[in-house]
Amino acid sequence: MTTQVEQDRGLTLRHVNKRFNGDAAPPVLDRIDLSIASGEFVSIVGASGCGKSTLLRLIAGLDGDYDGEIDFGGERVVTTDLSRGIVFQDHRLFPWLDVEQNVAVALRNARLSKAEKARAVAEHVELVGLKGCERHYPHQLSGGMAQRVAIARGLVNRPRLLLLDEPFGALDALTRGRLQLELQRIWEHERITMVLVTHDVEEAVLLSDRIVVMQARPGRIGEVVEVALPRPRKVGDRKVARLRDDIVEGFFTEAA
Incomplete structure (x- = not known):
């Protein structure tokens, strides 16, 4: 350990x-x-x-x-x-998932309850300044907004x-x-x-x-x-x- x-x-x-x-x-x-x-x-x-x-x-x-x-x-x-989280130049968002779902993908294997995952996603969407955009899909986002989603996804597991x-x-x-x-x-x-x-x-x-x-x-x-x-x-x-x-x-x- x-x-x-x-x-x-x-x-x-x-x-x-x-x-x-x-x-x-x-x-x-x-x-x-x-x-x-x-x-x-x-x-x-x-x-x-x-x-x-x-x-x-x-x-x-x-x-x-x-x-x-x-x-x-x-x-x-x-x-x-x-x-260890990583964010690339290409945001690599899944086009069929909305902002909230794209961030939640990173928690798929996390040992958290459903409520804990939802809370973590909400906190990190807000952290990158996208509160209110949770239901937007990638094609509805600017390039900068998409990169914010990618950063939230990289951080949601609380990497060191x-x-x-x-x-x-x-x-x-x-x-x-x-x-x-x-x-x-x-x-x-x-x-x-x-x-x-x-x-x-x-x-x-x-x-x-x-x-x-x-x-x-x-x-x-x-x-x-x-x-x-x-x-x-x-x-x-x-x-x-x-x-x-x-x-x-x-x-x-x-x-x-």
């Missing part, structure tokens, strides 16, 4: 390597070492092909074929688990770790900005560990305690940047822009 002390250990990756198509293939991820504390918000950024999403899939347990150690709450990650794989990448700038604020509000309310993969460096600066900057071919950690800026952070703030520019400049330096 996992103890509370072990749960509070957070997430640890030690010498993680990943190859596709056998040992002869070049590594997609090379010697990844990273520790994320319980309750921390960490973003992973980097150029396309650096292995960001592959790394997130390993942490989620969607792919257990890797070398090294991924430890969460005192246990090696080899498959999916209710303690929420993984987000470019969840706002397909949204327009205004909707993206609103959901960034919403995600920060949810994180501050829930205080669970969050790991965000994003290609938007400014988004990472706005939301994160730390930013993991990945390098490509093979995918590896170039640096880890502490974001020592007070919250809430705003787009256009000079300190936000300066840190964003410093990180982006590092991408160009690496490419040169």
Whole structure:
């Protein structure tokens, strides 16, 4: 049985390597070492092909074929688990289910009574600002509303770790900005560990305690940047822009 002390250990990756198509293939991820504390918000950024999403899939347990150690709450990650939720760029809602039913899907295997499940769904629909929309179907929702449903579904099991794989990448700038604020509000309310993969460096600066900057071919950690800026952070703030520019400049330096 996992103890509370072990749960509070957070997430640890030690010498993680990943190859596709056998040992002869070049590594997609090379010697990844990273520790994320319980309750921390960490973003992973980097150029396309650096292995960001592959790394997130390993942490989620969607792919257990890797070398090294991924430890969460005192246990090696080899498959999916209710303690780790995930939200993708594509909301992946079932079109024949309404908002309430789409969120409830995540509770199918939960050891809760029918009343407890209904209460959990209602609480999380309200948490993401969709109270009153419970009976709406996906085709009746905007892209931003659909992503709110996906976030509610990722949280309804009360995971200790929420993984987000470019969840706002397909949204327009205004909707993206609103959901960034919403995600920060949810994180501050829930205080669970969050790991965000994003290609938007400014988004990472706005939301994160730390930013993991990945390098490509093979995918590896170039640096880890502490974001020592007070919250809430705003787009256009000079300190936000300066840190964003410093990180982006590092991408160009690496490419040169």
